[in-house]
Amino acid sequence: MTPGVSVDIGGLRLGGPVLAASGTFGYGTEVPLLERRALGALVSKGIFLRPREGSAPPRIAETPSGMLNAIGLQGPGVEAVVRDYAPMWAEWDFPVLVNINGESASEYGELAARLDGVPGIAGFEINISCPNVEQGGLYFGNDPRAAAAVTESVRKRTKLPLWVKLTPMVSDIGVIARAVESAGADALCAINTFVGMSIDLNAYRPRLSFRTGGLSGPAIRPLAVHLAHQAARAVDIPVIGVGGIIRAEDALEFLVAGCSAVQVGTATFVNPKAIAEIHDGILGFLEARGLSSLAELPRYLPRD
Amino acid sequence: MTPGVSVDIGGLRLGGPVLAASGTFGYGTEVPLLERRALGALVSKGIFLRPREGSAPPRIAETPSGMLNAIGLQGPGVEAVVRDYAPMWAEWDFPVLVNINGESASEYGELAARLDGVPGIAGFEINISCPNVEQGGLYFGNDPRAAAAVTESVRKRTKLPLWVKLTPMVSDIGVIARAVESAGADALCAINTFVGMSIDLNAYRPRLSFRTGGLSGPAIRPLAVHLAHQAARAVDIPVIGVGGIIRAEDALEFLVAGCSAVQVGTATFVNPKAIAEIHDGILGFLEARGLSSLAELPRYLPRD
Amino acid sequence: MFLLDASIMGRRQVARGMFVIGMHAPEIATTVRAGQFVNLGWASGPLLRRPFSVYRADGEHIEVVLKAVGLGTAQLLAMELGDRVSCLGPLGRGFELAGANAVLISGGLGVAPMPLAARDARAVGMEVTWVHGARTAAELCAEAGGDRVIWATDDGSQGIQGTAVAASPDAEAVLACGPNRMLAAVAERWPHAQVSVETYMGCGTGVCLGCAMPLKRGGYDRACTEGPVYRAADVDWGALPSHLAYAVGT
Amino acid sequence: MFLLDASIMGRRQVARGMFVIGMHAPEIATTVRAGQFVNLGWASGPLLRRPFSVYRADGEHIEVVLKAVGLGTAQLLAMELGDRVSCLGPLGRGFELAGANAVLISGGLGVAPMPLAARDARAVGMEVTWVHGARTAAELCAEAGGDRVIWATDDGSQGIQGTAVAASPDAEAVLACGPNRMLAAVAERWPHAQVSVETYMGCGTGVCLGCAMPLKRGGYDRACTEGPVYRAADVDWGALPSHLAYAVGT
Numbered sequence A, B: 001m002t003p004g005v006s007v008d009i010g011g012l013r014l015g016g017p018v019l020a021a022s023g024t025f026g027y028g029t030e031v032p033l034l035e036r037r038a039l040g041a042l043v044s045k046g047i048f049l050r051p052r053e054g055s056a057p058p059r060i061a062e063t064p065s066g067m068l069n070a071i072g073l074q075g076p077g078v079e080a081v082v083r084d085y086a087p088m089w090a091e092w093d094f095p096v097l098v099n100i101n102g103e104s105a106s107e108y109g110e111l112a113a114r115l116d117g118v119p120g121i122a123g124f125e126i127n128i129s130c131p132n133v134e135q136g137g138l139y140f141g142n143d144p145r146a147a148a149a150v151t152e153s154v155r156k157r158t159k160l161p162l163w164v165k166l167t168p169m170v171s172d173i174g175v176i177a178r179a180v181e182s183a184g185a186d187a188l189c190a191i192n193t194f195v196g197m198s199i200d201l202n203a204y205r206p207r208l209s210f211r212t213g214g215l216s217g218p219a220i221r222p223l224a225v226h227l228a229h230q231a232a233r234a235v236d237i238p239v240i241g242v243g244g245i246i247r248a249e250d251a252l253e254f255l256v257a258g259c260s261a262v263q264v265g266t267a268t269f270v271n272p273k274a275i276a277e278i279h280d281g282i283l284g285f286l287e288a289r290g291l292s293s294l295a296e297l298p299r300y301l302p303r304d
Numbered sequence C, D: 001m002f003l004l005d006a007s008i009m010g011r012r013q014v015a016r017g018m019f020v021i022g023m024h025a026p027e028i029a030t031t032v033r034a035g036q037f038v039n040l041g042w043a044s045g046p047l048l049r050r051p052f053s054v055y056r057a058d059g060e061h062i063e064v065v066l067k068a069v070g071l072g073t074a075q076l077l078a079m080e081l082g083d084r085v086s087c088l089g090p091l092g093r094g095f096e097l098a099g100a101n102a103v104l105i106s107g108g109l110g111v112a113p114m115p116l117a118a119r120d121a122r123a124v125g126m127e128v129t130w131v132h133g134a135r136t137a138a139e140l141c142a143e144a145g146g147d148r149v150i151w152a153t154d155d156g157s158q159g160i161q162g163t164a165v166a167a168s169p170d171a172e173a174v175l176a177c178g179p180n181r182m183l184a185a186v187a188e189r190w191p192h193a194q195v196s197v198e199t200y201m202g203c204g205t206g207v208c209l210g211c212a213m214p215l216k217r218g219g220y221d222r223a224c225t226e227g228p229v230y231r232a233a234d235v236d237w238g239a240l241p242s243h244l245a246y247a248v249g250t
């Protein structure tokens, strides 16, 4: 018998624990070669209210076991998402969440209000790694009050499942995790990319035109496992692990460390079938250990 | 003509810009195979006032392009350093700094007082990645006030060059950098390891007995370059770049990004001759570009 | 689009430091069009795949042409016959071929998409002029196609002295590939030319937005999906990164 | 201690999944003592080197014996003759050999330091009994040394049924290598035995303190420098990690 791997994440029932991470799967319309049965859910590329051009090239640079990206949240804006993508999503057999971004707490709220009730939109993932323009460019994700304010602003406008995606660039992720949990988040995603820089020794300047970029890929996995684990210890809502998952074993590290599901990003660039292979690998692991469902997987989650 | 590569770091004249990072070169007595001419300086393994046993094994775990370590600052304590190592250091032709650690600001001060004036000790590197036991285990390095207090406490007890080694687990490294600069640091080292975790899927628990460990190696290089660059932009004192340097090109990334020198850690484990090869590679790069000294290397250091 | 484990079937040298590698990739060989590319990955290789134009396709095999410019290309060139490479493709939009005649202009490694372009152009009855330039004779790709061949070298050591662009006649269809500097010159002379442009790529499949191509009309296209072949006049050449190694030299 | 680029010179199978690899490392071959190890690294390999006991040393060559248990060992076994491996050694303290007779007890891959131990023990005039155990006959290392050989298998498919430790006679010098569980049993029966113990290693050269060996007297030694050979009674067997794969199975 195939082990059961469906999971309930803050009110959303997913067919499997392996999700496509925001910004690494477009709006799902490309989905090259992937067998969709394996996709627990898709989180859309991050969107803003208005269209955005994104950063000038070069936008990516490879680093040891990782890559830097500075896409600059290029996107068509909320109206195009409602018009062009949501109708397709409504037909699909897995849920699609929209990754929402703003420069002020109220902008996040407006975005949620516009999308709430649109068929095809199963929930929201709040990206709090954006600069808070009102507070002089500090990041929402670094400040528990700002993170909670964004979460509340969205919570007021929607009853749909609400996930908050945490930034790793903090001294204590538990503080932020608790703040957004109290503000009404249904689940947390840990983590977004780490800020990094790579220098072009021919030009004596950063490789990326935006100067810095977000580091993703296997390089950050041990950091992501730690942060997801810390978040899971801090809150009672589910935590979705993200960061450097390439193989099923990597996903299982997050699951054992207390996560309820995982998102896969960079791996999809390397192997378009990565999500399906990771999904199948988790099934195989459970079967080999005689575990009849994901719920039986032993977790390492000591409470302080 | 060989390009000039000697550098002045906060009052200390070094023969070259490539230093051995704390905890990766013991007390310098092992120095296997390395030609010492290439060593700009050695920073000792981190010491406390009293001897420490360190953590139970396993203490290390390999991760993609990196390694986690939880040595637990095993060491013989300050008296053994004064008795067994300092006399040897006094004979060597490169400076040795002691990496000092404590559980309270005053403990750091005491340590510096005991070592100040001991022949063979050329300066101090304050490791502020230790938990501040007095303040309930929060880290000195995360809090500008605590970091400054430690720096001041040491500054009062010694006139020797004083470097402060910053932790990367902060939202804004510039704030900490400025705080310790004001408190009297002569130079900064950026950065120490990132906290990470790796799970053993056979045991369903962390690979390291200490559960978490510090991530070092090439995986963290883009993060380290960014943080060192941010620190260099924030202060007027020299910044020494650390994190993931394996080849000369890696060191040059830090130097172009505004660092005055670099430290090499994990690379020495992989290749005992790494420091000499990196030193020679920097010389070769300068020569190939027609630069007559390190000072002529173009820097990318925009001021805000 | 296919994802195949392809065996390396052969390697030959075509210029100083420039090699053609053949691999067994039947589904790609039969479907690839001129100007499309494959994204290659391999065990113990770098994290990201590396994009290469398909140089030739014949029966069950495809070929790519490359030089060792970094870690990935060096590893590819060090492979032995029978070693396996994961091959994703065909990717991107290729050349559109219509008209009575075409000139195929390439500089250095820009020769990569041209053998297929010559094949496909002649298949639709176009008369093909092949113009290939490099710094010196030793760096010219020895293999040429088309009805007429024009060589150009910077030092005059073979063919016309000067650039491939300067050496090229006009034609109804102008296809070009090479350093960005060369393509910008093509754009000046033939705004309607089709140029194959290189960018850094994350995925090659359209999901990462890493391969931004700056457009004259503003904004960015995905070079892996809307490109890598563009109308020369559509590209904002000034906004293309100029400090990249590959954008500077041949 | 030497750091050499060593060419792979040969490979042979000695048990199911167990292979001996030879490499050209003259300086190490002539200086290595029984129980010492080398730390191996190679291009496109994992970041950290991998430690291996020296199995044999002969003229200009050394050998190591291994199974594919993870990425590094799998890559080593996939290498071809002539491929190069960076070889750092000899490292650590080996066995001390004195007395009239010695028994060399090994379980599974624990056979690794024994051929050298047999050679060196006989060189100082000791009479050597070789005791080697594994789960089944197929997993026994086919190569043996010493004046007398005793085989032991868990299933009795070859030699004595039971463990190598149970099958072993007493002797003045007892040398043992194998899973920690086995070595702990050795320690109970022969507190003076010399055991070669595995730990995770960062550097192999004494600078990282990663290879902590818990001691009965409290605190930790560096297995790479003070070890890997210890008096059995000196090791705090209870404090050795028990959840590691290598500490659990053979």
Ligand SMILES: Cc1cc2nc3c(=O)[nH]c(=O)nc-3n(C[C@H](O)[C@H](O)[C@H](O)COP(=O)(O)OP(=O)(O)OC[C@H]3O[C@@H](n4cnc5c(N)ncnc54)[C@H](O)[C@@H]3O)c2cc1C
Binding pocket: A062, C037, C046, C050, C051, C052, C053, C054, C064, C065, C066, C067, C068, C069, C070, C071, C072, C073, C074, C109, C112, C113, C197, C198, C199, C200, C201, C228, C244, C245, C246
């Ligand atoms: C659509 C497309 C088709 C291509 N076709 C070919 C081809 O047929 N033959 C061929 O040899 N090369 C081709 N390239 C370029 C090739 O992909 C790069 O040379 C390769 O990725 C470099 O990998 P590396 O690991 O060897 O170099 P890296 O170590 O990654 O970098 C080394 C150098 O290569 C340059 N480089 C890195 N990535 C690219 C890139 N995407 N494009 C160009 N230069 C790069 C860098 O500036 C650097 O100086 C193509 C690129 C694209 C986008």
Ligand SMILES: Cc1cc2nc3c(=O)[nH]c(=O)nc-3n(C[C@H](O)[C@H](O)[C@H](O)COP(=O)(O)OP(=O)(O)OC[C@H]3O[C@@H](n4cnc5c(N)ncnc54)[C@H](O)[C@@H]3O)c2cc1C
Binding pocket: B062, D037, D046, D050, D051, D052, D053, D054, D064, D065, D066, D067, D068, D069, D070, D071, D072, D073, D074, D109, D112, D113, D197, D198, D199, D200, D201, D228, D244, D245, D246
């Ligand atoms: C002093 C010393 C001598 C050794 N001699 C030999 C030898 O002669 N022959 C041999 O086959 N092996 C020997 N080992 C073990 C060998 O170093 C490991 O098997 C090897 O490092 C595993 O590398 P990997 O990349 O294949 O596995 P990894 O992918 O790193 O890990 C795979 C598995 O190997 C285990 N492992 C990882 N590191 C070690 C380690 N240091 N020791 C034991 N198990 C480990 C892990 O628990 C894991 O289950 C020795 C180890 C030491 C410390």
Ligand SMILES: Cc1cc2nc3c(=O)[nH]c(=O)nc-3n(C[C@H](O)[C@H](O)[C@H](O)COP(=O)(O)O)c2cc1C
Binding pocket: A021, A022, A023, A024, A045, A046, A047, A069, A071, A073, A099, A127, A165, A191, A192, A193, A215, A216, A217, A218, A220, A242, A243, A244, A245, A263, A264, A265, A266, A267, C202, C208, C209, C210
């Ligand atoms: C090219 C790229 C674009 C991304 N865009 C977004 C985004 O729009 N919103 C967001 O929350 N995260 C974004 N991310 C972060 C990923 O969703 C994920 O958190 C991160 O890449 C770590 O996972 P990985 O190592 O599996 O890639 C992006 C990542 C990459 C590589």
Ligand SMILES: Cc1cc2nc3c(=O)[nH]c(=O)nc-3n(C[C@H](O)[C@H](O)[C@H](O)COP(=O)(O)O)c2cc1C
Binding pocket: B021, B022, B023, B024, B045, B046, B047, B069, B071, B073, B099, B127, B165, B191, B192, B193, B215, B216, B217, B218, B220, B242, B243, B244, B245, B263, B264, B265, B266, B267, D202, D208, D209, D210
């Ligand atoms: C095994 C090990 C032990 C370390 N011990 C110390 C220490 O005692 N004090 C300290 O400040 N940093 C210590 N570090 C951190 C290094 O000095 C360095 O900051 C870090 O490893 C990043 O550099 P790298 O990537 O070149 O190794 C240690 C690192 C390692 C790997």
Ligand code: FES
Binding pocket: C200, C201, C202, C203, C204, C205, C206, C207, C208, C209, C210, C211, C222, C223, C224, C225
């Ligand atoms: S390379 Fe990823 S979208 Fe083009």
Ligand code: FES
Binding pocket: D200, D201, D202, D203, D204, D205, D206, D207, D208, D209, D210, D211, D222, D223, D224, D225
């Ligand atoms: S392995 Fe580094 S000290 Fe022993």
